[in-house]
Structure formats: C-alpha cells, structure tokens
Amino acid sequence: MSSKQRDTIPILKIDSPALWAELGNKFEKQLVSNLAGTHRVLTPAPGEDTISEALTAAFLRGDRHDFEFAYHSVLRESKPLRQLFDLSPDVGIRWSIPDLIRVTRSSAQPVFQVIDIKATQVATLFHKAQVAFYALVLRGFMAELGAAGSVADEGEIWHLQTNKTQAEEGYLVESFRLRSYEHLVIDFFQNRVPPLLKQEVSSAKDTTFFHIYFKCEQCEYLAHCRKTIAPEIQAAKRDVSAVPGLSHESKRALERMGIKTVGELAKARGLKSGKRPLSWALRARAEQLVARADALVTEKVSRLPERFTYLMPPRVDVGFFISIDVDPVEGNLAELGLLRTQSTGDDYVIEVLPTGTRDEEAAALQKVLGKLLQGLSEIDSHNAAIPEQKIYAHIFLFEPSEATSLQEALARHLDNDAIRTGLLEMIRIFPPEDAIPEPEYRGIHHLPATALRSVLEQLYAIPTTVSYDLRQVTAALAKTDSPLVGPYVPNLQFQREFSSRLSIDVSRMLRTGNMSVAEIRDDVSRRLRATAGVARWLLAENAQAQQPFLRLNKQPFRFQNDFHPLEADDLDVLQAQELLESRAGLLSTLVELALPAEQRRERLRCFADLKLLKWGKESWKYWMLFQVPEESRQAEMSPGELSLILTDDDPNIRLNYQRWNEFAIELPAPRDNHSGATLFVVLMPNVFNGPAFQELLHKNHAWYIDKTYRDFNSPRVLDFLRFLAAKDSAT
Ligand code: SF4
Incomplete structure (x- = not known):
C-alpha cells in the first residue's frame, strides 16, 4: 500500500516532522558523496531520487561495467519473485530501492551485493530482513532481465560507528549471511500476507492485528490504536495490550484462546494449567500477566505470592x-x-x-x-x-x-x-x-x-x-x-x-x-x-x-x-582496562542468556527445543544428532564456533560462566543436511563423560544450544601485564 493510499483511510494520525528520517537522509547522502569521491558510483540525475529502471537494467547487464556501485537503483517485482512469495493476483510489490548495489567482477560471472545504509549505531534484525528482501527482489529481477551473474550470499549494513554521531564522519560495515533472513521474508509473504488481505481498516473498525507496546510512542498512528486502551473505557473492556509486559507473540496466543480484553485475561486464572498448550514465554509469565490484568481491573497494587528478589538489599542508610x-x-x-x-x-x-x-x-x-x-x-x-x-x-x-x-x-x-x-x-x-x-x-x-x-x-x-x-x-x-x-x-x-x-x-x-x-x-x-x-x-x-x-x-x-x-601505575591502568573490557563482553553475553529461550531463539542466538535422535562415538570424540523444530532453524551459529553450550536451558548452568566448560560442544560442517531439519554436534570425551553432562543425558528433556562468551585474549594480556609488573618490582 502506498503512503497516498494509506492516507485515504480516515484514521487518526500524528503529522509530526520525521526527525529521524531527516537525519538518516543526511547521513546517507554524506556517506554516498564520500564514497563517490573514491569509487565509481552510479547516482541519480540532479533533481531525481533514483536512477531510472533502464539505467538499473544496464548496470545489472554489465552495459555500465565502468561503475562499481549503483545508488538508489529501482527494482521491479518479477514473475520468479511472485512465484517464490506465492502471491495472489490482488497483491503487488512496489518498486524496491536498495541504497547501494555493489558489483564484483573478479570471477567469471559478476556478483551483486545489496548494501543498506542506516544512521543507527547497530544493525537490527529488521534492517537485515530488509536487505534480504532486496536481495530476493534483485535475484528475481535479474532472472527476468536475463542478466548474467548472481546475488551475493552476504548482505551488508553500513551504519554509524558506535559512540559517534551523525555529524561525525565514518561508518561501520556489518556483513551477514542472507539465508536466515530470506526465510523470514518468504515466510512473511507466504503465510502472513494472505490473512492480512481479509482485514478491514476504517475509522470505526480496525480488524488488523495490533499490539500496543512501549515502542508505539514513536508511531504516528498511536492516537488511533490508543483508543482501544483509553482510560475512558472501563478497564475490563480495554484491549489486552494494556497489560504491561505482554509480547506480540503472547497476545496472538491469547487471541487464539479467545482472550482479547484485560477483563478476560484477569479471569483466566487457570491459564497456566489449562488444556491448551502455551508457548514457553506465555507459560513462564502467565501468572504475572493475569495478576497485572487483575490489578488494572481492580485498580489495586498487589504483591505476587512467593516472590523474592536478590536485586535489592533490605537495609539502605x-x-x-x-x-x-x-x-x-x-x-x-x-x-x-x-x-x-x-x-x-x-x-x-x-x-x-x-x-x-x-x-x-x-x-x-x-x-x-x-x-x-x-x-x-x-x-x-x-x-x-x-x-x-x-x-x-x-x-x-x-x-x-x-x-x-x-x-x-x-x-x-x-x-x-x-x-x-x-x-x-x-x-x-x-x-x-x-x-x-x-x-x-x-x-x-x-x-x-x-x-x-x-x-x-x-x-x-x-x-x-x-x-x-x-x-x-x-x-x-x-x-x-x-x-x-x-x-x-x-x-x-x-x-x-x-x-x-x-x-x-x-x-x-x-x-x-x-x-x-x-x-x-x-x-x-x-x-x-x-x-x-x-x-x-x-x-x-x-x-x-x-x-x-x-x-x-x-x-x-x-x-x-x-x-x-x-x-x-600504567600497568595497573592497563590491567583494569583489559579487565573492564572483558567483563563488559561477558556481561552483555549474560544479559542475552538471561532472556527466555523463545526470545533468544528469535534473536537467532539459540537453537531451542531440540529433540535428541541418537548419539554415538566416532574415533575418540562423541557426537549427538538432534531434530530441529522449524522455528529454530535460523539460528546464526556457524561450524567452528568455539563458545557453544548444549544444555536443558537450566539458568543455573547458562548463567554461570564457570560451568560453561562442562557443556561445551562444537558444530562440524554440515554433512548432507542443508534443510537444517537435523543438527549434528560433537563433544569432547571429558565433556560427554563428565558427571554434569551425563546427568543431563539421562533426563528426558528438550535441548538448547546457546552462544556464550569466550575471551581468549584477556587472560593472556593480563598474564603478560602481571609478568611485566613482577619484573618491574624486581628491578
Ligand atoms: S500498534 Fe503501535 S506500532 Fe502498530 S500502528 Fe498502532 S501505535 Fe503504531
């Protein structure tokens, strides 16, 4: 839907200046202008926002092989793309305009890589999915053009350097494999778009799925969505997204169970023990969410039973x-x-x-x-x-x-x-x-x-x-x-x-x-x-x-x-800095690992809910073969990665870095299974035969593989600094 079409829907919208967008454009323009100073970049004609379709086609066909980059090329939807997305005739995809396409002509056939520019300090999952979408559109467009060459397996996000502002020059390149993100995009078009077509949106009625959460503050349609949770509505009748801490996925699950309002959730006391299978996240938080809904209905603060905390001391002078x-x-x-x-x-x-x-x-x-x-x-x-x-x-x-x-x-x-x-x-x-x-x-x-x-x-x-x-x-x-x-x-x-x-x-x-x-x-x-x-x-x-x-x-x-x-002295300062950096890396890993498995899986950092099919011994190492559920197959873990652990998701293991060695595994290069439906892992004998792992092996449970943190450099640097310090004091 174009912004013009969207504007014809009579719903409340805040027309505030798009501050982020303005600054983002400035960063992008500056970066491209710097790039054009050192590389051959095909850019739009003065007064135009994009290069023409004809010029895009010429670039992809190699007719303009004097250029290495194309900025704001236009890609049309194609038959192969429509087939891949399984689109019905009433769905169309508008022009796609990737920020940059880079061509490498070092091999027999040219390879085209999609790059997006973001004025943010990190590349998010959404940014990567956007690049994957452009890569799929590009692949289809090239096939229809009959252009020789291929689309690179990796995409790139060029974004702000950490701790720098838009005003400061320079950028960071984040490369990532597109495969996982392409699956997300294809899944969206194949499975999410068809139900969306049946939704109705007007000022009086809006049947689209929505979920109001803290990020909605930035959204221009908040005034429209907020009507469902407004204080003027009786608390029990407000939309269930009024309940703090409810995720999108949990709201969908509740809706499937017919729970749509705060009042319905407040009454769902047996939610956790009910017959319906609940997602892990909803199961883990069911009691808390029901109590929060009840607090909204009764307008009363209540303490959750049997809850204690180690986050705060009982005495503070x-x-x-x-x-x-x-x-x-x-x-x-x-x-x-x-x-x-x-x-x-x-x-x-x-x-x-x-x-x-x-x-x-x-x-x-x-x-x-x-x-x-x-x-x-x-x-x-x-x-x-x-x-x-x-x-x-x-x-x-x-x-x-x-x-x-x-x-x-x-x-x-x-x-x-x-x-x-x-x-x-x-x-x-x-x-x-x-x-x-x-x-x-x-x-x-x-x-x-x-x-x-x-x-x-x-x-x-x-x-x-x-x-x-x-x-x-x-x-x-x-x-x-x-x-x-x-x-x-x-x-x-x-x-x-x-x-x-x-x-x-x-x-x-x-x-x-x-x-x-x-x-x-x-x-x-x-x-x-x-x-x-x-x-x-x-x-x-x-x-x-x-x-x-x-x-x-x-x-x-x-x-x-x-x-x-x-x-x-200087050596102390260096030691402290080294220690701080190492601690910061460890801490941010622990923050990730503290998330529930469902969220870790969604952040592509965890293979969750694996089922053990068999295990054995080959040469002197042990191996285990797992069945991987569909939703876990996108995890970003590659063969040879050195900091993976295999557990039953027990927080006492995954949040205790001193125990990670007892559960360390390796991922060998995949043998013949490219679908990701099964996963083969290798364990050293000292891990496999260790008492902790043996105990895990004999329990009947789902398995989880997580990335942890291993700092190979700091201990060596610290040892070296200590050695220097000892030498110093001896002289
Ligand atoms: S639910 Fe939030 S993000 Fe979605 S349209 Fe409404 S206000 Fe915007």
Whole structure:
C-alpha cells in the first residue's frame, strides 16, 4: 500500500516532522558523496531520487561495467519473485530501492551485493530482513532481465560507528549471511500476507492485528490504536495490550484462546494449567500477566505470592540515586544527575548538557561520578573507623536501560585520564567476588546498582498501562494503604505515554536552544525524588512483610582493598582496562542468556527445543544428532564456533560462566543436511563423560544450544601485564 493510499483511510494520525528520517537522509547522502569521491558510483540525475529502471537494467547487464556501485537503483517485482512469495493476483510489490548495489567482477560471472545504509549505531534484525528482501527482489529481477551473474550470499549494513554521531564522519560495515533472513521474508509473504488481505481498516473498525507496546510512542498512528486502551473505557473492556509486559507473540496466543480484553485475561486464572498448550514465554509469565490484568481491573497494587528478589538489599542508610538521559540523535548524554539521601538530608548534583560536546560530556561524568565516589569514600572511611556504627550504602537507578547508557558514556571517554582514574575507583566499588553475591549475576563484577523497575516487575502487580514507567508506577503506589510519598508528576512537555526518560523531542529542544537547562534540571530532580520514594516504599513494605522479600544481604559498604587507584601505575591502568573490557563482553553475553529461550531463539542466538535422535562415538570424540523444530532453524551459529553450550536451558548452568566448560560442544560442517531439519554436534570425551553432562543425558528433556562468551585474549594480556609488573618490582 502506498503512503497516498494509506492516507485515504480516515484514521487518526500524528503529522509530526520525521526527525529521524531527516537525519538518516543526511547521513546517507554524506556517506554516498564520500564514497563517490573514491569509487565509481552510479547516482541519480540532479533533481531525481533514483536512477531510472533502464539505467538499473544496464548496470545489472554489465552495459555500465565502468561503475562499481549503483545508488538508489529501482527494482521491479518479477514473475520468479511472485512465484517464490506465492502471491495472489490482488497483491503487488512496489518498486524496491536498495541504497547501494555493489558489483564484483573478479570471477567469471559478476556478483551483486545489496548494501543498506542506516544512521543507527547497530544493525537490527529488521534492517537485515530488509536487505534480504532486496536481495530476493534483485535475484528475481535479474532472472527476468536475463542478466548474467548472481546475488551475493552476504548482505551488508553500513551504519554509524558506535559512540559517534551523525555529524561525525565514518561508518561501520556489518556483513551477514542472507539465508536466515530470506526465510523470514518468504515466510512473511507466504503465510502472513494472505490473512492480512481479509482485514478491514476504517475509522470505526480496525480488524488488523495490533499490539500496543512501549515502542508505539514513536508511531504516528498511536492516537488511533490508543483508543482501544483509553482510560475512558472501563478497564475490563480495554484491549489486552494494556497489560504491561505482554509480547506480540503472547497476545496472538491469547487471541487464539479467545482472550482479547484485560477483563478476560484477569479471569483466566487457570491459564497456566489449562488444556491448551502455551508457548514457553506465555507459560513462564502467565501468572504475572493475569495478576497485572487483575490489578488494572481492580485498580489495586498487589504483591505476587512467593516472590523474592536478590536485586535489592533490605537495609539502605545512604541511597545514591542516579538519573541518565541520552540524546538519541547525537548518541551522547543529555543529562546526568545524582541524588544522595540519608537521615540528615538530601544532596543533589545535576548536570544538563546543552551542547553535547565531548568536553562537556567528560566534565559532566567527572563531576557527577566524582560526587558519587566522594560519597562512597566518606562511607568507606567511616566504616573503617567506627565498625560498631556501620553504614549501608546502595546505588539505585529506575530504568535498567540507564545503566547501559552510563556504561556507554564511560566507554566514550576511556582516553580521558581523569575518567579512567575514576573508573579504577569504580572497580574498587565492586566487592570481592566471594564475599557478596552480586544482584543479578552471581560472581560477575558489575556496577552494583539496583534498577528499581526490575524489582517492582518481579514482585508486584501494579495498575499501569503498557509499561511500568516511573510516572504511572509512582502514581499507583501513591494510592496504596501505605502510600508512596512524592510521585513523579511531570510538566506537560516532559510527559510521555510509556516512559519517563527524556523524549527525543525534549532533548532536541535542549540542543536547539528551545528548552532551558533549568526546565530539564527541574524535571530530573522530580524524577530523582520519586525514584528515592520508590526505594523508601519498598524498604518499608519489606520491613512490614511477614516474610521479608528483599534478600540481597549486603555487607556495610567498603571499597575493595587490594587495589589502590591512587597508587596505580600504567600497568595497573592497563590491567583494569583489559579487565573492564572483558567483563563488559561477558556481561552483555549474560544479559542475552538471561532472556527466555523463545526470545533468544528469535534473536537467532539459540537453537531451542531440540529433540535428541541418537548419539554415538566416532574415533575418540562423541557426537549427538538432534531434530530441529522449524522455528529454530535460523539460528546464526556457524561450524567452528568455539563458545557453544548444549544444555536443558537450566539458568543455573547458562548463567554461570564457570560451568560453561562442562557443556561445551562444537558444530562440524554440515554433512548432507542443508534443510537444517537435523543438527549434528560433537563433544569432547571429558565433556560427554563428565558427571554434569551425563546427568543431563539421562533426563528426558528438550535441548538448547546457546552462544556464550569466550575471551581468549584477556587472560593472556593480563598474564603478560602481571609478568611485566613482577619484573618491574624486581628491578
Ligand atoms: S500498534 Fe503501535 S506500532 Fe502498530 S500502528 Fe498502532 S501505535 Fe503504531
């Protein structure tokens, strides 16, 4: 459907300027203009957006073999493509316009590769599926043209370099095999498009499948979809997507069971134990989702039974609350704030960044994190001097994504001496590994902060719509019998539907001088106070609970003693950097592995629900043969990959990096099965015969293969640095 056709449908639409699109176009134009300076690029005539179909055909036929790239060529749908997609006569595919097609003529036949340009810092699954779609269109178009040559098996996304903005030049190339993504595209056209044709859309009736979730904030049709979850509608009659945390897939599954409204879900108490088979994700979250639906209907906060958390300690004498916002367009900090609370009063430092320059960002990090470190140092000294009056300190954020933003900001300034020294201090915050289990991942060093939203999601059903954001959550907690004091009430321009972090519009207004630093500072201080209010509310609830539910039994705060940043020399700094980088890689792997199997599978990082067909021994190695369900066949794992584990999905194994060796496997090159319906894996005798693996082998269960993290370099680098340090002290 063209945008013109879509505009004829009388539904509510917000006509806001497409800020992302504008910036994306700028990045793309700059990149192509730079490319044209060093390569032969076929570009549209002045005033045109694309090159003509005739010129595209000439490029593909080799009539314009003096050009290496074609920018914005136009590809028409073809008979082979229609057959592949199994399209009915009433479905047509519009012109496809890939950003770049590159031709390589080093072999007998030319090879054409599809490249898309994205002004983002990562290439997403959606971007890759788009390239796969273009590759399929190109293949069909070439076949119809009778053009010699083939389409490359790999596509590329050229995107922003991490930690750089659109204004900075340079880009990263991400290559990927197209096969998995082509399957997704073909499946969409063959299986999803036919039911879509039967849907009806008008201002009064919309029978298309939709699911409102936090990303809908960016969508121009939110005003239309939001009508189904509006507060004016009785809670029980609202669309089920009002329930926070419901995924698209789970909503589809619920719809198949006839559960379409919040009220119907609230009554589905036997969902988990019902006769219908549920997806893993829905089964795992059924109880939580039913309780959340019930909270919306009754407008009451309730604690989920038998739930405890290791994410937050039960005692906090001094709380450090951090707030971080980024400008998503420039990819740098928009504000960084810290609130210190204790019985003697509160203390703030809030840095708003009107320009976002590197220097401004470095100064903000130094000032705010410096204040945090100063506070922690005081507590450390106090606890060392007066052991009988120990102080318990803890760091809090509201959103887990704020911790990621902080890590990324620090990573942008590792070349800054002051920040590096600050980071070394940060390392001292991490308690010794064997003393205290870390909040989220046992034994892994990372910022020992609690994201309060995660605590609330684990423990409580709260009547909020779509998400557990600070505004909605604090408003609901303020209405309980022991109410939270000081909910977050934003000024109008700071109010967002499903999030309380700064919106892209506000950060842009800051950068263009249309919003004052004082206004943003005011909003940040409101959020910090409300976040502290949530922590206080949880601590009070825990203190009154028959069975306390906050279980992170921290010791009074002390710095780790065996590292002294003030005496750190260059070798210490290098060791710390190496360690941090390695930890960051491990941590991001653990974050992925913490996702449910269904989500890992969808991110193409897991072969899920494998069925063991047989196993045996060949030469001195063992092998196992699995049947792979259809939906698991796209996982991006290649033969020779060295960090794969085979488990029964037990989180105690997959989230414990010290046990990964006990379950390590290898994928040999496929022998004769190219469909992916079966999978052959190889195991070393020490793994296969190990007690842990033998126990797994004798249980009747589904099998899972996941990618883990193996850092081959850091241990060697660290050993070398230690060797140098020892030599240094010996001389
Ligand atoms: S469900 Fe969300 S993304 Fe889809 S049209 Fe509605 S608002 Fe947009």
